[in-house]
Amino acid sequence: MGIDFHAEENQGAYIGRAADETWLQAMRSLVNPKGKKVMDIGCGGGIYCKAWVELGAESVIGADFSEVMLKAAWENCRGDERIKFIRRAAHATGLPAGSADIVFARALIHHLPELDPFFEEAFRLLSPGGILIVQDRTMKDVLMPASPSHFRGYFLEKFPQLLAKESRRRPEDESVRETMRKNGFVQVDTRALWEVRRTYEAWSELETDLLARTGRSILHELSDEELQQLVEHIGEKVSHQQNIEEQDHWTIWIGVKG
Template identity: 45%
Template sequence: MGINFHNQANRTSYTTRTADQSWLELLKKIVPFENVSQALDIGCGGGIYSKALSDLGATSVTALDFSEAILEGAKENCRDYHNISFAYGTAYETALESNSFDLLLQRALIHHIKDLDTCFHEAFRLIQDNGHIVVQDRTPEDCLLEGDNSHVRGYFFECFPRLIETEASRRYKSHVVMDALKEAGFKNIKVMQLWETRKVYQQKKQLLHDISERTGRSILHELDDQELQLLINHIDDSLLDSTNTPIIEKDRWTIWVAEK
């Protein structure tokens, strides 16, 4: 089934959060933002991380996506950020000028990409000499950790084991990403992991509502409505009673950073 990024119904699916402080702190450590004038967010989704790049100090941010519907949502989400502009294009062909950006971000993008080589060669073309690329995604190992009160995603695969194959088939192992970055011409490649807070829910019912809406969770579009309700019931039964304790949902990510 999969999510239809071009459907107006999904226009705001990726606008409902803000970048976690742990992500902001890590980016400040691995990217010299004092040297970032022009940043590019490829696969910007709802613009959450385009705003974060601006908050971190990028003078100007270009947010690019291949879905006009998603871009509409991003424009609304970023309406107070006058230094963010928007472009329609793909990770393979952005139609942007070569050697134009000090920093290029590809967050939660490459699991939608079939051809990493073309994707990274286009990124290399766009980045100025000594500029940085930051690629963030989940490896198969990141995705398939057990479910608990923090790692809610693990329950998806516990309840529906068939999703394991779906998820594993679209996720790249770390060495594959590193090899593709090297082949594109990038150097000084570093890899790290981050447990990033996705969202804090004051009550369990708020989390279950997000699950029911499939908010920002493309894997849930592989389930029909009846299966989704079974998953919600399973998560409801599995999570510890959190009446007085917020649920801090986290995902483990792998981050690759490299220089041109």
């Protein structure tokens, strides 16, 4: 199985929420985006394009290889002239060299068969002194214990076979840092982040989100029957709560174009 990013039925999979203050604070601690030109590669539904504008970016270009995802992004960001979208691959955006102050990629690199082409392109896009910010999960992030706020832990608790999929696709921290340095980035660093993904007013809202597999590509590895079992399992843990806060654990890599 696996998610098909080009399928019309998945058009709404990466919209319907806004970047949380935990993410906004994390970005402010790394870079001052005010007046900067940002490139969001693998932008999906444009959630973080809007967030960069909220942080004060002068302009944001979102790039994605899926026309379906970009249709959702256009609708999500409708009316904001500071945000533009292009259909391009992560390793070949076609944009001018040195045209970005910040290149950002969230939940992208675990989908890439090779890291070098993307980092080469990111380096090319950045102006001297520009900053690359990559947000993704390593296996350390994936293996964070389940809790009433970390639902992803329940995915593996209920269906341990998902670990095989995760172990094949998740990047290693040192490998990412090494590849960044190899492609010219300096001051390469790593940070950890607990990001609030979304807060649900009631279990029924979360239940609907999970059954739709919204923003969770790993759930496309489960059959409809397995997904129903998983949702029931999570419901046993959290359905009694109000204002259910969902958090995800991420690794963030930062590098500077010297």
